Amino acid sequence: MLTYIAQQMVNGFVLGSMYALLALGMTVVYGILRLVNFAHGGLVTIGAFIFFYALSVLKINFVVTLVLAVLSGACLGFLLDFVAYRKLRGGPEVALLITSLGVYIFIENITKLLASPQPYAFRPPPLFLQRFTFKGIIFSNTDIFIVIAAVVIMVTFAVFVKRTKLGIAMRATAERIETARLMGINTNKVIVTAFVLGSAIATITGFMWGAKYGQISYDMGFMAGVKAFVATVIGGVGSIPGAMVGGFLLGFAEILLVGALPAGFAEYRDAFVFTILLIVLLLRPTGLMGRKEAL
Amino acid sequence: MSLLKVNNLHVAYGKIPAVTDLSFAVNDGQIVALVGANGAGKSTVLKTIVGVVKPISGSIFFSGTDITSWSADRRVRAGIVLVPEGRQIFTTLSVYENLLVGAYHRRDEQLRHDFEWVYTLFPVLKERAHQTAGTLSGGEQQMLALGRALMARPKLLLLDEPSLGLAPLVVREIYQMITNICKTGITVLLVEQNINIIIHLVDYVYVMQTGELKLHGTPQEVFTGEDIKRAYLGG
Amino acid sequence: MNTNFLFKHLKFLATATICYGLLLLANYTLDRYTLYIIALIGIYAIATSSLNLTNGYTGLFSLGHAGFMAIGAYVSTLLTFPVRLRIAYNLPLLPRFLGGPEFQWPFLPALIMGGLMAAIGALLVGITVLRLRGHYLSVASLGFMVIVTTLAKGLKDITRGAAGIQAIPHYANLWWIYGWLIITVYVIWRLLDSSYGRAMLAIRESEIAAQAQGINVTYYKIIAFVISAFFAGVAGGLYAHFARSIRPYEFSFSMTFYVVIMLIIGGSGTLLGPIIGATTITALKYALKPIEEGLKIYGLVEVIYAILLIVVMLWWPQGIAGGITFLKVLLLKRKKGGEENVRISAGKADGA
Numbered sequence: 001m002l003t004y005i006a007q008q009m010v011n012g013f014v015l016g017s018m019y020a021l022l023a024l025g026m027t028v029v030y031g032i033l034r035l036v037n038f039a040h041g042g043l044v045t046i047g048a049f050i051f052f053y054a055l056s057v058l059k060i061n062f063v064v065t066l067v068l069a070v071l072s073g074a075c076l077g078f079l080l081d082f083v084a085y086r087k088l089r090g091g092p093e094v095a096l097l098i099t100s101l102g103v104y105i106f107i108e109n110i111t112k113l114l115a116s117p118q119p120y121a122f123r124p125p126p127l128f129l130q131r132f133t134f135k136g137i138i139f140s141n142t143d144i145f146i147v148i149a150a151v152v153i154m155v156t157f158a159v160f161v162k163r164t165k166l167g168i169a170m171r172a173t174a175e176r177i178e179t180a181r182l183m184g185i186n187t188n189k190v191i192v193t194a195f196v197l198g199s200a201i202a203t204i205t206g207f208m209w210g211a212k213y214g215q216i217s218y219d220m221g222f223m224a225g226v227k228a229f230v231a232t233v234i235g236g237v238g239s240i241p242g243a244m245v246g247g248f249l250l251g252f253a254e255i256l257l258v259g260a261l262p263a264g265f266a267e268y269r270d271a272f273v274f275t276i277l278l279i280v281l282l283l284r285p286t287g288l289m290g291r292k293e294a295l
Numbered sequence: 296m297s298l299l300k301v302n303n304l305h306v307a308y309g310k311i312p313a314v315t316d317l318s319f320a321v322n323d324g325q326i327v328a329l330v331g332a333n334g335a336g337k338s339t340v341l342k343t344i345v346g347v348v349k350p351i352s353g354s355i356f357f358s359g360t361d362i363t364s365w366s367a368d369r370r371v372r373a374g375i376v377l378v379p380e381g382r383q384i385f386t387t388l389s390v391y392e393n394l395l396v397g398a399y400h401r402r403d404e405q406l407r408h409d410f411e412w413v414y415t416l417f418p419v420l421k422e423r424a425h426q427t428a429g430t431l432s433g434g435e436q437q438m439l440a441l442g443r444a445l446m447a448r449p450k451l452l453l454l455d456e457p458s459l460g461l462a463p464l465v466v467r468e469i470y471q472m473i474t475n476i477c478k479t480g481i482t483v484l485l486v487e488q489n490i491n492i493i494i495h496l497v498d499y500v501y502v503m504q505t506g507e508l509k510l511h512g513t514p515q516e517v518f519t520g521e522d523i524k525r526a527y528l529g530g
Numbered sequence: 531m532n533t534n535f536l537f538k539h540l541k542f543l544a545t546a547t548i549c550y551g552l553l554l555l556a557n558y559t560l561d562r563y564t565l566y567i568i569a570l571i572g573i574y575a576i577a578t579s580s581l582n583l584t585n586g587y588t589g590l591f592s593l594g595h596a597g598f599m600a601i602g603a604y605v606s607t608l609l610t611f612p613v614r615l616r617i618a619y620n621l622p623l624l625p626r627f628l629g630g631p632e633f634q635w636p637f638l639p640a641l642i643m644g645g646l647m648a649a650i651g652a653l654l655v656g657i658t659v660l661r662l663r664g665h666y667l668s669v670a671s672l673g674f675m676v677i678v679t680t681l682a683k684g685l686k687d688i689t690r691g692a693a694g695i696q697a698i699p700h701y702a703n704l705w706w707i708y709g710w711l712i713i714t715v716y717v718i719w720r721l722l723d724s725s726y727g728r729a730m731l732a733i734r735e736s737e738i739a740a741q742a743q744g745i746n747v748t749y750y751k752i753i754a755f756v757i758s759a760f761f762a763g764v765a766g767g768l769y770a771h772f773a774r775s776i777r778p779y780e781f782s783f784s785m786t787f788y789v790v791i792m793l794i795i796g797g798s799g800t801l802l803g804p805i806i807g808a809t810t811i812t813a814l815k816y817a818l819k820p821i822e823e824g825l826k827i828y829g830l831v832e833v834i835y836a837i838l839l840i841v842v843m844l845w846w847p848q849g850i851a852g853g854i855t856f857l858k859v860l861l862l863k864r865k866k867g868g869e870e871n872v873r874i875s876a877g878k879a880d881g882a
Contacts, residue, residue: 098790274674
């Protein structure tokens, strides 16, 4: 029994790490633009497919793929902002939201078109598939990678945002964009940086998602994006540590639910995520650590 | 020579005129006040000078250069710094980080020196250097806002209602500090509704009403007589 | 009742009659396939018009429309399904308070009930999220849709799960569909003309300003949301009884996206926009379908839609209907050049 609980805890921790990373990627943009970037999920999909083609089809070395994928993700983020979002800056929030929706649908269907409507089996390099058992708890190298990568990225990001000039500028812009401009901060540059970072993170998350679930499909980004947002809301909108905490909590909650309920209810997983969202919005819309936004 | 010269400024928000045909000047080293009742357009003037609001027509000259077409961050780099209404400090950043952001556009090496200068002017900020700015009191936040503006090495410091929301004793302190700042050679243009405090502090006063310049002169000239009553309470 | 009121209603009546007249003509002259598409356009027009109420006029961005349509579809179907077929198809018999095991509902009440249930769902979601910022509503309404479809898939004993329900009686035809479209447009039109409508438009312009004017923003948002959901439910019910088959996956994000894009391209915030949008997008879909199937490039239609949406948002956010208004104003200005001067001097008198 104890082993079972411990196993679920470990599973929850791994899933939580991935969700925390997802939430981080989304919150970076959200914090500054107040935009729920639907396209974020799309970037996760693209990331997954880049890894897929590089690893399985072109048989490129993993480290090289990682670098390539992150760079591609960053470029895509920049492109995205440049093509779709830049023109709408300063306009109504809704316009950005609708456009990001359009971008997501575009990415989803382009993937469907160019790749396939059928899911692909995702095979990470053999090293990742190695499994270990520790006191009856099973985990694999993939799990270790997910946790370590997530922690490394989050810590790096935290340092960036606390210690570097650009990072502090990002925090200032996220709080008050008008005043930041008064300080001589080039808010455009800050926004672009946010997109680039968010997209790079999304790409890596795509690999994690594929490795964890063993398969990727053109529509995987949908739930990824949604869970990212829900994690952000739980943890507190606009708070970077909050987003990460929210991600962990969501991961744990999901594992607990799937573990606690009888098998037939597994498909309710997604609906469950949304129910949590609605409950949080009902009871505590600022989330656990969020700042008091003008609601 | 005038540090700042504003000529025939017309500013509107959409169709609603805010400032009509405004001309005035601020001389080097002065403290000048822009006063008037609520809605007179004073804040708009400051925002237009710093470049956040674009005028319909008119020109702005800074040290003899026409800056009317300049972007806000270019003006900041040139030395025009605004302390906005309500202070607008970054509450999620620490005191130190706020000051750092103030000096964001500067690339020179003098930063350390300026930190010392600001900390000398406002010892409280040094005490609370690593505290989150949101935990500071109203007066301390105002000092932080001023300090942040000073970090930008302004030549012209624009202050929008520095006394807003502060207790009278604190206001007095703040204005003492403003006077000290001016003594270091920085020119100050401030907007204030509370004329009592500034009567003895400023060199020159411009009175606005519904977007237009009604009166100007030294505080002694302006704040006596029927004219001021009329300007404030309307015809 | 003043003459203006009467006149406006007469205009509306005339338009409705013309519409019906055209339908009659179409019915006699066009082939079944085209008529099928026309009927679908009608259904989507209802869905899009109802979405217009929240997204276009009140400035809310709801993404859960498919969820309301699903509720309407399933509820109305479960009510009207012929008793003798229920057991064969594993569908439940109606409980006592809904008429008992020997009963099947006639179409109109079932349709309305579907709409009402959707409206109730909207009320619950609305109370939870409408007091918060726009994007909360977007994701929450999306979530609502996912919850609805998940339940539809999960409650197999009631809904037959993922297999869906087939052999639904073919109650909905062109007349029903367009009749309801006229009702929908009429209700929205009257709503906009009333104090409710003015409040909604004020909220769209600026929530803060509206609140400052004493408008209970949350109340009006909820009203818009609930009415919108009602008609979405009706659209869903009509869809079910026209297409004769419904499955949970049909009411997914894709369906919501279709309706959203119809609204944006047609022109949100106008009465005709949704109808134009529904026509354009549906026509486009059926025009492109043979290409998609022929070349086996699935997803082509959606890619084109997505690009269209982005392009419209960037360069032509008012949509087609907005473009028409723009042209009208342009032509009017050309004709009445002299009027400009009069208007300016009048303005000065006000401003001083």
